[in-house]
Amino acid sequence: MSSVNTLKRIIGKLGPLLALVLLIIILTIATDGKFISASNIINIFRQTPIIALMGVGMLCVILLGGIDLSAGSMLAISICVSGCVLKNLGISSMFVLLPVCILTGIAAGTVNGLLLTKLHLPHPFIATLGTKNIYRGLALLITGAAAISGFSAGVTWIGTARVGSPQFNIPVSFIMTILLYAITHIFLTRTGLGRKIYSFGGNKEAARLAGINTDRVQIFCYAASGFFCAMAGIVYVGRLNSAVPLASLEGDLDAIAACIIGGASFLGGKGNVWGTLIGAIMIAVIRNGCDLMGVSSDLQQIVIGAVIVLAVFVDVLRSKAEAKAKRLAIGKTQDA
């Protein structure tokens, strides 16, 4: 009996991964194996990091029970400030431009956290909706609404370089994404601050009464979201060799979708980084697979929308089943 339960639990945990594997099998059959070819797999690896990096930043915020609508705008402002340093100050060194990009992202995220905790804006939706517009507007303002190109090879290295043989080479951006995911995983599960994030998401009031400095935890998470958006921005600059003020217009929604598909709960306190990674890969896979099959982009949107709804629905069913199992177990112990 208990082994069946363990099996069920494992399947429950691996749900998103199983869905991804299933999707890959379906796409492989539907495209006569084109999908699984080495060059296509590399394409997917190239198309995943931007969504995945923004996704893990978003996860930190969603774990709090919050949301960050400014993610796409933070990506844009980070790369555009870097671009302006390049264009107006003539500094092309990666040792300046990359830190500027990252610091801008962290600063932008910190402002979100401060608005929420110090101005006591009632919901992160409001603070980040405001900054979404502010950051996008600033990005357009400082660039004069034009893309900035001419970055040095050092700056674009992360977004363009690949390691491995000519037949099968893995993009550095993907490796970096995996590393950052591993670090975030360790941080969230093994450190005090990481655990505080989960407990805040689980029950704000309890966390506060337990003596957790909840403001600090929140500011940290929003700053982390800014940091990951800036990292995604660095990948963006590399891939497109330019800083575009209108970059990642719908990036925040993709990031939210990746978290949700990966099993994170909007109520906070539930979710893990690997689920988010699978969610991000799933979005990239669906888009890529639809292109390979010649599915039009309007249908692609419908498919992604349906996957989001389905993923959450499966999650709802699962937690209902879990609750029922718990009730039965309690009933049994009481009977005994």
Added chain:
Amino acid sequence: MKKKLLTFLLALILVFSVTAMGACSKNNGGNANDSGNPADNGAGKSVKVGFVVKSLADQYWILVKAGAEVAAEENGVDLTFIAPNSESDVAKQVENIETLIANGVDILCVAPSNDETVLPALQSAVDAGIKVIAVDTDSSLPDKISFIGTGNENAAREGALWAGEQIGEGGTAIILRGRLGDKTHDDRSAGLEAGLKEKGVEILAVEPADSTEELGNNKALNLVNKFESEGKKVDLIITTADSMAKGAYEGVKDKGIKVYGFDGTIPVCELVGSGDMLGTTAQSPYEMGVLGIETAIKVMNGETVEKVIDSGQKVISIDNVSEFLKDLQAKVNRAG
């Protein structure tokens, strides 16, 4: 305390970087004031022109604005130039038009984001005795005075004819186009198809990439990969906007595929100049702005104007790009 200081410092960095970079756009604000000082145009009363475009989040529209402002200043026209924040914000454009009607302009120059949506607002302008001129994108308003713009279908055809000739008969091409249902892109896409067919180029796919760098990049990678795995070589990627061309180029530059754009933006022109991209069809946004004001003056003087005024296009290749860029840069500088 330390953390507070750190947070404060980061916020400061953001503010600093934004203000420092703001220096590059300080002229923007200055120019806007110029239009507020109408000189006497000899008739004793200056002409009031309202200009509404799709957004100002794109260098293209900023050039339209620059042309209109320069022409307005030269001719002593009282110009109000406004636009929504985004091309998709059709409702805001309707509001813009209503604002200008209430302001009592004599002439309204409009680039409708969506023909049908703004039609009632334009009709009420006509009812209020305002003369309406469509700029860039045509309007189906029966009482409009004139349409000033690129003949999109014809311009795209010209570009495709030239690009098709470079590829040669029997070559293959992928078309990346803007959002489905956008008349401008429908026309350009049709023009591209006609031009390529005329030159005997096989069109492998016509795929929407929504005029963004990211989608242009992803779609190019996925489609090229798809056709290569089917044993078809792709010779040309041709697009209905430079943003997609730039994205596509960054994706396939190591494959030796030629990329041809539409718009004549500075980053793409620079790549054409260095021999990396094949070319682009340049429109004349600056001339559209100038023609808008000149036509308005003619209308107010009771002169008859052409129903359709073609602002012209130019095929930009490595042969004429440096001259074109110099001219464009001068106009951008005039815009601030």
